[in-house]
Amino acid sequence: MQIIYFDCFAGVAGDMILGALIDAGLKLSDLKAELAKLDLGDYQITTEDVLKNGIGGTKAQVVAGESHGHHHRGLSEIKQMVEDSDLAKGIKEKSLKVFDCVAQAEAHIHRKSLEEIHFHEVGALDSIIDVVGSVIGLDLMGIEAVYASALNVGGGTVDCAHGTIPVPAPAVTEILKGVPVYSTGIEKELVTPTGAAILRALAREFTPVPDMVIEQVGYGAGTADIAVPNLLRVIIGQADPNATQKSAPMGHGHNHHHAHEHSHDHCHEHTHGHAHEHSHDHDHAHNHDHDHEHNHEHEHTHEHEHTHEHKHPHTHEHTHEHEHEHQHED
16 A cells, blocks of 8 residues: 655645655646646746755745735635536545635634635635645555654744734644644744645544655755755655554553544544654744754544544554754745
8 A cells, every 4th residue: 555654843834745745756747737627727836956954855836827816715615616627536525625624623713604714825826736736646646545743833923814823823723633743842833724734634644654665755845944954754655564563561551542523524534642752853944943852742632522432552652763953934
C-alpha cells in the first residue's frame, strides 16, 4: 500500500503541502490539467527551487489574474463549483470534506449557520487551489493512506480580517479537536486553517513515522528566509507488510480512550494519541521564529459521540529526539 507521511515539525500550511508534493515527484503539468476542470478563471501556479539552510525544497505559489480581486466565496458557492466540475467523484468528495471541515469550525466560532459563512482564507483563490490541488496530487501519486505527525501550533497573536486573535487561531483549534498538538511557546502562527483542514480531513492517523519502506521524499518551502529551514517534509513509500506492533517496557504505557462520532459529516477518519518525548530545537517562522527545547507526553482522549466507549490500555513508548531549525511564512 502506497502511503504518505507529513512530517510537520514546523506546523503546516496549504501552499507548503502543495510544494512538498511537487517536490516529491508530482508533475505540475498533470496537476494543472486536473485543476483546469474547475471554473476558477485566470491564474497561474508557479514553482521555484529554493534552499533553506542548505536543504532544497519547492516553493509553490498561486498567482491570481486581475479579474479575481479579493473575492471570498461561501461554502455553497465552493460546493457548486466543485460539484459542477469534471473532477473524479473521489476527488470531489475529499475536497468538499476539507471545505466542510473549515465551514463547521468557522460556523461554531462565529455562532453562525453554515449558509452564513463566507471564508476569509479558504474562500480565496489560492486556498481553493491548495485544497483541491492537494487532493488531486495525492490521487495522481497513487497515495492510498495519509499519516501525519503531531502538530506544533505555535502561540501569541495574529492579525486577521476580524482583528487581532490568539494563536493557534480559534478556527484551527476547532478543526484540530482530537488531533495531537503541542506548543513550545513560540509566539507565531505555525498552523493555518487550510493546512489544518487538509490533514484533519484526510489523515488516517497522527503518529510518529509509521513502518514503511521510503521511496520518495519532498520538501515544500515557505516564504520567509530566516535563520532556520522553512520546510514541510513529506515521506512517501510502501507500508511495511511485515511490520509488527512493537511492545514497550512495562510501566511506560498510556490509555487510549476512543469513541467515534458518526452523527454528522465529520472531517476525519481516525486519530490516535501517542505518548511522545520530544527534544526539539526550532527557530521557525510562518513568519515563524522559534527556539525551543521541550519534553512532553501526550495523553489524548478522543470523545466521539456513540453509544459505546472503548478503553484500550497500551504500553507504548515513543521517543523522538529532533533537532530542527526552521521557520516559515505562507
